[in-house]
Amino acid sequence: MVFRAPHVSRMTLRPVLTALALVLGVLFAPGIGVVSGTTDAFAVTKLTHSQATSRFSSSGVTWSSSGGCSNRNVSTCTSFDQLNLPTAQGAQTLKSATGCALNITGGTETGHAGGTYSHWNGYKLDLGKTTCLTNYIKSAFSYIGLRGDGAPQYKSASGNVYADEGNHWDVTYYNCGGC
Numbered sequence: 001m002v003f004r005a006p007h008v009s010r011m012t013l014r015p016v017l018t019a020l021a022l023v024l025g026v027l028f029a030p031g032i033g034v035v036s037g038t039t040d041a042f043a044v045t046k047l048t049h050s051q052a053t054s055r056f057s058s059s060g061v062t063w064s065s066s067g068g069c070s071n072r073n074v075s076t077c078t079s080f081d082q083l084n085l086p087t088a089q090g091a092q093t094l095k096s097a098t099g100c101a102l103n104i105t106g107g108t109e110t111g112h113a114g115g116t117y118s119h120w121n122g123y124k125l126d127l128g129k130t131t132c133l134t135n136y137i138k139s140a141f142s143y144i145g146l147r148g149d150g151a152p153q154y155k156s157a158s159g160n161v162y163a164d165e166g167n168h169w170d171v172t173y174y175n176c177g178g179c
Contacts, residue, residue: 044085044086046082046083046085047082047088052080052088055088056088059091060102061095061102061103061104062101063104063105063107064078064105065077071109072110074109075111077109078106079108080107083107083122083125084121085176086173086174087122087124087173089177090125091104091127092179093178093179094127097140098132099132100136102127103127104125104127104128105128105168106119106168106170107125107126108122127169129164129168133169134169138154141156141162142154142155151170152164158176159174159175160173160175161174
């Protein structure tokens with residue numbers, strides 16, 4: 001025998017159950033909700049390209065694009081559309097802390113490796129290498145070993161990771177770097 005409430009129709013119940021499933025999915029999704037750690041992904045404020053470039057300009061951070069463009073869907077562009085606010089703040093903090101010239105050569109555009117903490121998802125920036133920046137990273141941050149692809153990695157006290165990819169630094173910003 002199946003119990004059916006006479007006053008609740010399937011048309012009423014379906015949206016309620018759908019909403020409940022969505023809420024529970026968010027609460028228990030990996031990196032969100034009940035269980036969390038220092039490197040879990042959280043909902044963050046996303047910036048437009050214009051908002052990010054305004055922040056960078058005000059801090060003396062520059063950017064360049066091999067394609068001379070900012071279209072997120074073109075791999076030769078340097079885009080900041082959907083950049084996480086803490087990522088932009090992390091670059092600003094780095095510029096302030098180092099006093100070095102800081103030029104961003106890669107943002108949220110397509111063409112980078114995927115994953116949760118990826119360029120596309122707004123967690124990473126590529127920074128042009130300079131002697132000043134390299135010396136700062138290697139002296140101020142802890143060497144944590146080689147990444148799977150062989151890139152030497154350094155970790156800041158705040159937990160952000162700087163990987164030396166040869167001609168640039170690939171930086172994963174988990175937070176704003178102490179802003």
